[in-house]
Amino acid sequence: xxxxxxxxxxxxxxxxxxxxxxxxxxxxxxxxxxxxxxxxxxxxxxxxxxxxxxxxxxxxxxxxxxxxxxxxxxxxxxxxxxxxxxxxxxxxxxxxxxxxxxxxxxxxxxxxxxxxxxxxxxxxxxxxxxxxxxxxxxxxxxxxxxxxxxxxxxxxxxxxxxxxxxxxxxxxxxxxxxxxxxxxxxxxxxxxxxxxxxxxxxxxxxxxxxxxxxxxxxxxxxxxxxxxxxxxxxxxxxxxxxxxxxxxxxxxxxxxxxxxxxxxxxxxxxxxxxxxxxxxxxxxxxxxxxxxxxxxxxxxxxxxxxxxxxxxxxxxxxxxxxxxxxxxxxxxxxxxxxxxxxxxxxxxxxxxxxxxxxxxxxxxxxxxxxxxxxxxxxxxxxxxxxxxxxxxxxxxxxxxxxxxxxxxxxxxxxxxxxxxxxxxxxxxxxxxxxxxxxxxxxxxxxxxxxxxxxxxxxxxxxxxxxxxxxxxxxxxxxxxxxxxxxxxxxxxxxxxxxxxxxxxxxxxxxxxxxxxxxxxxxxxxxxxxxxxxxxxxxxxxxxxxxxxxxxxxxxxxxxxxxxxxxxxxxxxxxxxxxxxxxxxxxx
Amino acid sequence: xxxxxxxxxxxxxxxxxxxxxxxxxxxxxxxxxxxxxxxxxxxxxxxxxxxxxxxxxxxxxxxxxxxxxxxxxxxxxxxxxxxxxxxxxxxxxxxxxxxxxxxxxxxxxxxxxxxxxxxxxxxxxxxxxxxxxxxxxxxxxxxxx
Numbered sequence: 043x044x045x046x047x048x049x050x051x052x053x054x055x056x057x058x059x060x061x062x063x064x065x066x067x068x069x070x071x072x073x074x075x076x077x078x079x080x081x082x083x084x085x086x087x088x089x090x091x092x093x094x095x096x097x098x099x100x101x102x103x104x105x106x107x108x109x110x111x112x113x114x115x116x117x118x119x120x121x122x123x124x125x126x127x128x129x130x131x132x133x134x135x136x137x138x139x140x141x142x143x144x145x146x147x148x149x150x151x152x153x154x155x156x157x158x159x160x161x162x163x164x165x166x167x168x169x170x171x172x173x174x175x176x177x178x179x180x181x182x183x184x185x186x187x188x189x190x191x192x193x194x195x196x197x198x199x200x201x202x203x204x205x206x207x208x209x210x211x212x213x214x215x216x217x218x219x220x221x222x223x224x225x226x227x228x229x230x231x232x233x234x235x236x237x238x239x240x241x242x243x244x245x246x247x248x249x250x251x252x253x254x255x256x257x258x259x260x261x262x263x264x265x266x267x268x269x270x271x272x273x274x275x276x277x278x279x280x281x282x283x284x285x286x287x288x289x290x291x292x293x294x295x296x297x298x299x300x301x302x303x304x305x306x307x308x309x310x311x312x313x314x315x316x317x318x319x320x321x322x323x324x325x326x327x328x329x330x331x332x333x334x335x336x337x338x339x340x341x342x343x344x345x346x347x348x349x350x351x352x353x354x355x356x357x358x359x360x361x362x363x364x365x366x367x368x369x370x371x372x373x374x375x376x377x378x379x380x381x382x383x384x385x386x387x388x389x390x391x392x393x394x395x396x397x398x399x400x401x402x403x404x405x406x407x408x409x410x411x412x413x414x415x416x417x418x419x420x421x422x423x424x425x426x427x428x429x430x431x432x433x434x435x436x437x438x439x440x441x442x443x444x445x446x447x448x449x450x451x452x453x454x455x456x457x458x459x460x461x462x463x464x465x466x467x468x469x470x471x472x473x474x475x476x477x478x479x480x481x482x483x484x485x486x487x488x489x490x491x492x493x494x495x496x497x498x499x500x501x502x503x504x505x506x507x508x509x510x511x512x513x514x515x516x517x518x519x520x521x522x523x524x525x526x527x528x529x530x531x532x533x534x535x536x537x538x539x540x541x542x543x544x545x546x547x548x549x550x551x552x553x554x555x556x557x558x559x560x561x562x563x564x565x566x567x568x569x570x571x572x573x574x575x576x577x578x579x580x581x582x583x584x585x586x587x588x589x590x591x592x593x594x595x596x597x598x599x600x601x602x603x604x605x606x607x608x609x610x611x612x613x614x615x616x617x618x619x620x621x622x623x624x625x626x627x628x629x
Numbered sequence: 630x631x632x633x634x635x636x637x638x639x640x641x642x643x644x645x646x647x648x649x650x651x652x653x654x655x656x657x658x659x660x661x662x663x664x665x666x667x668x669x670x671x672x673x674x675x676x677x678x679x680x681x682x683x684x685x686x687x688x689x690x691x692x693x694x695x696x697x698x699x700x701x702x703x704x705x706x707x708x709x710x711x712x713x714x715x716x717x718x719x720x721x722x723x724x725x726x727x728x729x730x731x732x733x734x735x736x737x738x739x740x741x742x743x744x745x746x747x748x749x750x751x752x753x754x755x756x757x758x759x760x761x762x763x764x765x766x767x768x769x770x771x772x773x774x
Contacts, residue, residue: 184751185749189747258752261752262754301727302727302730302731305728305730305734367755368755369759370762371751371759371762372762377762382667383662383667384662384663384667385664386669419706428719431716431720432719432723435719435720435727436727458662459756459759460658461664513703516703517703517715517716518716520691521716523691524694524716524717524718525720525723525724528724528725529724529728530680531684537728537729539732542735544740545739545740545742545744545745546738546739547738547744
């Protein structure tokens with residue numbers, strides 16, 4: 043392969059193709075590029091040697107590693123490229139230059155970030171993902187999307203700024219920008235970087251940007267958004283914070299709390315956004331296991347495998363809800379139902395995505411989540427394990443059952459629409475294929491789940507792990523079947539809360555109501571106080587001017603004749619006083 | 630098969646045209662707006678008493694999985710996870726808890742759709758030929774009469 047091709051980061055290729063696409067008015071040519079770029083990227087990645095610095099640079103004395111592939115970044119890069127390919131196919135029916143180009147550049151930035159091996163390069167692509175992704179929200183063109191996109195951008199840029207500050211501390215302390223695992227959060231810069239990644243990974247209380255913006259994005263935009271940002275953060279956590287105890291609990295809480303929001307949320311794309319949070323929680327929890335700075339091989343494999351399969355099945359679920367939104371104009375559960383009559387293929391693909399995320403045996407979620415669950419139990423973390431198991435039942439509730447049931451089955455809304463466009467079905471079909479292909483046993487050695495396990499960073503540990511044991515299948519089936527039975531019982535006895543329209547308050551209430559209200563109040567106060575203060579100042583200064591003028595102007599008090607006469611007397615009196623004083627002091 | 634098919638067509642031709650007609654049928658939406666694949670893939674959901682069938686069917690499957698557990702010696706890291714049917718009962722309990730929590734949480738956290746003042750229509754890239762929603766799909770609010 044020519045040298046320049048081996049040094050070409052697939053992410054850079056995608057960004058370049060994205061910039062070209064923005065200026066390309068010929069629709070089909072542009073869309074051809076958006077499909078060809080990820081394909082070419084996959085080819086470049088597969089051919090690239092691992093653990094070699096393919097491209098380095100020295101800028102202002104900083105040594106940057108711009109392209110390096112290793113076992114970990116390979117999996118994330120491949121998943122991002124596959125997601126970008128499916129997204130481009132999914133967007134074939136649209137004609138939006140900005141969205142096409144920005145989606146490609148956004149994917150490219152995430153890929154380039156995953157293949158960079160120093161903090162400064164990571165920071166640059168970190169910020170590019172923020173700036174390009176905001177167009178996915180803006181593409182919706184609604185007022186709500188505009189405001190959400192501004193909040194989104196502010197929070198994403200804040201994450202970038204924290205990352206930069208952390209990188210500066212690290213450089214100041216060690217003299218190197220190389221990305222390495224932190225042993226303690228007390229190391230200089232570690233906490234800043236931890237929070238920066240935490241924002242992007244949507245940690246509890248930092249998660250609102252996700253539920254705020256993704257459901258307001260355009261049909262295609264939400265699909266694109268679901269793949270990259272949070273998983274890039276997961277990648278960076280694996281790289282820099284393996285084995286940080288704090289992550290275990292943060293991850294466990296992340297898996298549990300969205301479950302409660304998802305059950306009452308009416309907008310199915312928002313349910314998926316909460317579900318995304320819950321899934322990333324599993325990965326974060328896995329990263330925290332093991333000793334600080336090293337991690338637990340089984341768990342890190344689990345987090346990586348989970349990220350890979352999650353990118354595909356969450357994309358698939360967002361695609362199916364996007365298809366529903368495209369045809370019906372809504373994803374509100376209270377306005378949907380019975381759509382399998384019009385959109386049976388979409389329903390089928392949605393169910394495959396739902397079964398994958400619920401980790402049914404023979405679907406991709408099962409082979410990935412098993413690694414994490416096993417690692418947690420091996421470490422003897424009883425409470426965490428019970429929390430993750432609780433969250434697994436929760437996933438079954440909101441993503442496994444709620445999403446397909448309320449959109450495609452349940453009460454017939456009477457909507458009779460067309461099936462999704464062919465390109466959408468094709469993208470969904472490809473996603474569904476990957477979900478099953480990766481989830482089945484390795485009947486042919488090297489295929490099925492072994493294909494994925496072979497790619498994982500700790501390959502030997504992965505290949506020695508058996509997901510398809512009788513115990514394992516039995517226990518997982520018990521959990522899922524009895525959870526499904528609970529749904530049927532609750533529905534049958536009218537105990538399942540009805541889907542109602544409304545806004546569900548989350549912690550962003552603090553800044554969207556109190557914070558915004560406070561800012562508005564201060565604005566109003568300033569609007570009234572400002573002019574009043576100006577008037578007071580003007581009054582005082584004009585009065586002072588009048589007084590000065592009255593005293594000193596040619597027609598003023600001091601210029602009058604009476605005073606001139608009095609001056610001689612005053613001069614004489616003062617002279618007398620001075621003489622008296624002189625006399626007294628000398629005497 | 631349509632009536633204007635020539636009589637003289639050979640067998641393979643007739644087979645192909647029949648296959649093509651079948652394929653055509655499978656993506657031709659009926660007058661009622663029902664996709665033909667809906668019947669093939671999900672026709673079973675329209676069975677009479679599907680609720681009862683699902684209730685007893687899934688219930689029996691769950692029971693069978695727990696009964697199977699009696700005969701299996703599992704090797705769990707946590708002692709309590711070895712209890713017969715632990716996973717099934719835990720899954721049932723968690724699911725029920727989450728759903729039942731939906732009642733009080735819904736009352737506590739649900740506000741009007743325009744609470745933040747930004748409720749609005751769908752995004753710009755929805756189907757331009759979208760049909761109007763039927764009456765039954767219009768949102769209904771409690772107290773609407």
